[in-house]
Amino acid sequence: MLRAATFFRDRVARHGSYVWEVSTDLSWRSGEGVTTETQGWLQPPGTPAVGRAYLAAFHATGERLYLDAAVETAEALVETQLESGGWWALLEFDPAARQSWCYRANRAQRPPCTAIDGNKERDATILDDNMSQSALAFLMLVDETLEGGHERVHEAVVYGLGAFIAMQHPNGAWPVRSDRRVADALTVSAWQARMPESWPREYVEPEGEVYILNDHLQRDVIRTFLLAHRLYGEPDYLAAARRGGEFLLRAQLPDPQPGWAQTYNADLEPIWGRRFEPPAIASNETAGAVDALIDLHRVTGERRYLAGARKAAAWLRAVRLPDGDWARFYELGTDRPLYLDTDYRLTYAVDDAPDHYSFKAGFDIAPVLARLDAAGKDEKPRDIPTEAEIEQILAATDREGRWVGDGKISSAVFVEHLERLAGFVAHAAGRTIPDRTKLLPLPKAER
Structure with a gap:
C-alpha cells in the first residue's frame, strides 16, 4: 500500500x-x-x-502519508472550484491557462468572469456522471x-x-449544467409524469424545459x-x-410501466435525449x-x-432478459427491449447496436x-477481501508499486486495489x- x-x-x-490513465513512462495522460x-x-x-482511496487507507492504517495525500487532492479541488459552486470535468493548473476559467481561487488574478471570452465552460458546474457531486x-x-480544521476545504x-441548493428547481430536479438551468418562472412541470399520446420514432433534439435523470444525476445529488x-446536521441539506x-x-411513470425515463419535457413526458437515447423506460436510471x-x-x-421503489423493482424483475441482463431501453406501452443500429435507427435487435454505448448489460441492477x-433489516457486514484476493492484488504489482495493464497505469485499478487492501488491513x-466513506459509491466510468 x-x-x-x-x-x-x-x-x-x-x-x-489525477486523470484516468497515464503511460508507464508518464509521458501521456488521459481523462x-x-x-x-x-x-x-x-x-x-x-x-x-x-x-477517497487515500482516505480509506488512512482510516485503515492511521498512517499520516495517506491523509496528507488526501488533503493535497482536496486542495487541488479547492483550487479548481468554480464561482458557480461546482467543477467542470477538466481541472487546469497552468497559471496562464487558468485565466480563462472562473475559479474562485484565482478571482483576484484574472478578469471578471463575465469578461472572459473563448471558453463556454468557464463557469459551468457539471452534474453529469457524478462529477461535481x-x-x-x-x-x-x-x-x-x-x-x-482546514479552513479553505470547509469553506x-x-x-x-x-x-x-440554489441550482435546484422548485420541483426538486437539478440541471445537468448550471449554465443550462431553466429559470424558475418557467418551471411548470406537471405534478405527475405521464405517457405521451405519441412519440417520434426518429430523433428530435430536445429543447425548452428539459429534466434529466441520465447517468444517475438526481440520485447522486x-x-x-x-x-x-449526516455530517453537518443542517435541516436545509435534508x-x-x-x-x-x-x-x-x-x-415515476404510471402503471403498467412504473419506471423512469432518461429525459423528460415540461409535462414530465419521456422525450429524446441524445440521438441514441430514445423516449423509453430506462432500466439503468x-x-x-x-x-x-431506498x-x-x-x-x-x-x-x-x-x-415507489417497490413498484419500480417489480417492473425491473418482470422485464429482465432471459440471459439475466437488461436492455437499457424498453418501449413505451409495450415493454419490448428497444435498441438502435449503427445508423441510429430504432430496432428490436441488439446485434447491430453501436459499441460506444451500453444498450444491454447488468447495469448493477441486481444489487x-x-x-x-433488505430494506429495513440490519445492514450486511462489510465485504472483507479474502486472502486469495489480496494475494492476487499483491502479485499484480511491480517493484515500483504500480499496477500496469496494456502499457498503462489506471486510476480505476489503483482505486479498486488500494481500497481492497485497506479493507483487508483494517479488518486484520x-x-x-467509516461507513460514510462508502455512502456514495463511485460508479465505474461508462462508455
Whole structure:
C-alpha cells in the first residue's frame, strides 16, 4: 500500500490532481481525452476517486502519508472550484491557462468572469456522471476527518452546498449544467409524469424545459445532500434531498410501466435525449431512482419512498432478459427491449447496436434489487477481501508499486486495489473504515 500510494502521489499526481490513465513512462495522460502536464480530470475514477482511496487507507492504517495525500487532492479541488459552486470535468493548473476559467481561487488574478471570452465552460458546474457531486462529497469527507480544521476545504464545502441548493428547481430536479438551468418562472412541470399520446420514432433534439435523470444525476445529488445532513446536521441539506425525492416520485411513470425515463419535457413526458437515447423506460436510471428512494427511506423512515421503489423493482424483475441482463431501453406501452443500429435507427435487435454505448448489460441492477429486499433489516457486514484476493492484488504489482495493464497505469485499478487492501488491513487490525466513506459509491466510468 505504501509503495503504491507513494508512487501515485509522487509520480502520477499533477498539483494533487489525477486523470484516468497515464503511460508507464508518464509521458501521456488521459481523462475522457488526452490531457496536458498541468491538467487533472474530475469524473470518476479521476481526482475525487483517488482521494477517497487515500482516505480509506488512512482510516485503515492511521498512517499520516495517506491523509496528507488526501488533503493535497482536496486542495487541488479547492483550487479548481468554480464561482458557480461546482467543477467542470477538466481541472487546469497552468497559471496562464487558468485565466480563462472562473475559479474562485484565482478571482483576484484574472478578469471578471463575465469578461472572459473563448471558453463556454468557464463557469459551468457539471452534474453529469457524478462529477461535481463526487468532488463535493470527497471534500466533505476530508472536512470531517480534519474536524473542520482546514479552513479553505470547509469553506469550499459550505459554498458548494449552497450553490447546489440554489441550482435546484422548485420541483426538486437539478440541471445537468448550471449554465443550462431553466429559470424558475418557467418551471411548470406537471405534478405527475405521464405517457405521451405519441412519440417520434426518429430523433428530435430536445429543447425548452428539459429534466434529466441520465447517468444517475438526481440520485447522486440526493446522496450528496444526505451525506451533508449526516455530517453537518443542517435541516436545509435534508430538505434539498427530500425535494429531490419528491421529483423522483413525480417523475415515476404510471402503471403498467412504473419506471423512469432518461429525459423528460415540461409535462414530465419521456422525450429524446441524445440521438441514441430514445423516449423509453430506462432500466439503468430506474434502478438509480430506486437506489435513491431506498436512501431517503433509510434517513427519513417515510414508507412512501419504499412504495415507489417497490413498484419500480417489480417492473425491473418482470422485464429482465432471459440471459439475466437488461436492455437499457424498453418501449413505451409495450415493454419490448428497444435498441438502435449503427445508423441510429430504432430496432428490436441488439446485434447491430453501436459499441460506444451500453444498450444491454447488468447495469448493477441486481444489487439494487437485493438492497431493496433488505430494506429495513440490519445492514450486511462489510465485504472483507479474502486472502486469495489480496494475494492476487499483491502479485499484480511491480517493484515500483504500480499496477500496469496494456502499457498503462489506471486510476480505476489503483482505486479498486488500494481500497481492497485497506479493507483487508483494517479488518486484520480491528480498525473501522467509516461507513460514510462508502455512502456514495463511485460508479465505474461508462462508455
